[in-house]
Amino acid sequence: MARIQLNNIQKRWGAVWGVRDVNLDIADEEFIVFLGPSGCGKTTTMRMISGLEDPSEGEIIMDNEVMNDVDARDRDVAMVFQGYALYPNMSIYENIRFPLRMRGVPKDQHDRLIKRAAELVELTEYLDRKPGALSGGQRQRAALARAIVRQPHVFLMDEPLSNLDAKLRQHMRVQIKHIQRELKITTVYVTHDQIEAMTLADRIVIMEKGAIQQIGTPDEIYNDPANTFVASFIGSPPMNLVEGTMAGGVFTAPGIKVEGLPTKFDGSVTLGVRPEDCSVGGSAAHLSGSVYGVEPTGDMTYLTVKAGEKLFEVKADRDFREELNATAHVSFDETRVYLFDTGTGQRIH
Template identity: 45%
Template sequence: MSEIELRNVGKSYGSVAVLNDVSLDMGDGEFVVLVGPSGCGKSTLLRMIAGLEDISAGEITIGGKVVNDMPAKERDIAMVFQSYALYPHMKVAENMSFALKLAGAPKAEIRKRVEEAAGILGLENLLDRLPRELSGGQRQRVAMGRAIVRDPRAFLFDEPLSNLDAKLRVKMRSEIKKLHQRLGKTTVYVTHDQTEAMTMADKIVVLNGGKVEQVGAPLTLYNDPANLFVAGFIGSPEINLIPATMGQGAAMTASGVALPLTNPLRPGTEIVYGIRPQHITLATDGVPGRISLVEPTGEDQELVVDMGGEDISVVVHGGRLLSAGQDVKLSIDIDKVLLFDRATGERIR
């Protein structure tokens, strides 16, 4: 059963359309991530689900009820914002319990819920502190605790980790995922970080220019992107996308480098040849290239290789440290090659 449904939803500001004909199903207990570049409409869509933005077209249902005209406070959802949005003069316990007090909940019930949420999030020893006495990660936990105590049908997260440093982001990612597994509530999470999307989501929605490019499980989008935009957005390091023209049995780059294929197309077809850096290895035989940049990342080395005037990325696992200027041969896993129509950007299958 879908907990949240969007049917042909649109949003316009005057003559400017920021979301166009968006239809999505978000299942009961599902962790759905809305991902895309800045300005693609993902935060606007989340705010429309929350009731903080009116919709211009279509229909939104939560728990089977149409909520188009329902005030935010009646939608039984809780939202965690990027800015934490804590009351600076209230202690942690007061911040977490404020919505329950406004709703007139009994004091004993409020205390019980706050203590339970604090236990889940490791805030038991911080309940008497003010927000200014907390670290960024602790403030984000308090914001999450404020949402948990309400026991809503769904949680909405609007880029909640963007104000944290890189190490803390990784830690908070896992904490949010564990929290979701523990509570089992439908969660809609907005981010521009595709790594967050890949590691956290049950289902990813890729947005671009106000429309949905593709919806699917993380590995589906990684291995089977529908078009150039999704292929380029999902995956790190970024996929290599090389303009080419079909020759006899191979794809030919502008400089005449032959790229291998399993199922060659009609000669003369203009394509974009996609291959992920992880699917290229160094070998004794293959496509010639010269290393122009080496970035050691621990066990791996990320290389930029000049392949006949085309810079491509390669990830090398283990082995000796390589250096710029080395000549190498590249072996491409032809079963992992993705082809796209150069004119439309759509996948050629």
């Protein structure tokens, strides 16, 4: 369908920077997710791809054609927004039909294309209803069908699931990924939800303050974070990060001691370990502290331990229970301990 290249893209408004030095090659049929907090530049980047924003510098290329001076309506992209943007006075059938009318598609093709799009999003029985008679999830599916019916070269989706409850979000994630795989359309998806990013993406682009922090597959981002920002943004709960001192391969911080770490770096470091790579007890505990919180969830128990002034999260067994303020000893999987430069936040390999 479409290969998208962003070459040295920058966006600024006077002295205010929105996007800095973005370089990215999106493969044909790839599902790529821009992930980051509000204001990080992810939506601005997507709007530049769509043509709704002009880059201050750099080139946007689709299938080897520079698109900087091409109007948004001529870029053959379809957008799905957080707001459903459906016409309330039209039936769902007419809402889905609207792009076909605007693009001059022959009328004898409309019914077939509309019904195919509605079938893909499981909305066939609701075509005669108006948006006000549908649930939030159904309206979002109608918005998705309206994008599908155009048969675009690129899908652009800006936080399309943010207005839905958790159960509906999970259902819609499955539908979106299935539809994208079936239609084989290059897709750029923007979200602040790391679960959406991990479950949907072929690759994730993590942004902060307008700059790309890391690009990689979900496994690469999760298992090999480039810096403390990425490490703390991915994971639920996020990676535990604690500042301390490294000397001779031994890390120390209040209540924490880890020996035999494979690094020659000495000085101030930040140690990272994910909650699932910790276990309670053990003869060689790396952390000792007091129980600050115990949260059973059914399939596991979240344990919060206070060591010095640091709260440390642990995923414990489902049957684990302990009184508050009791002493807890926690061991780390030493093969999954991460080290970062405290000053720069960059990973120490």
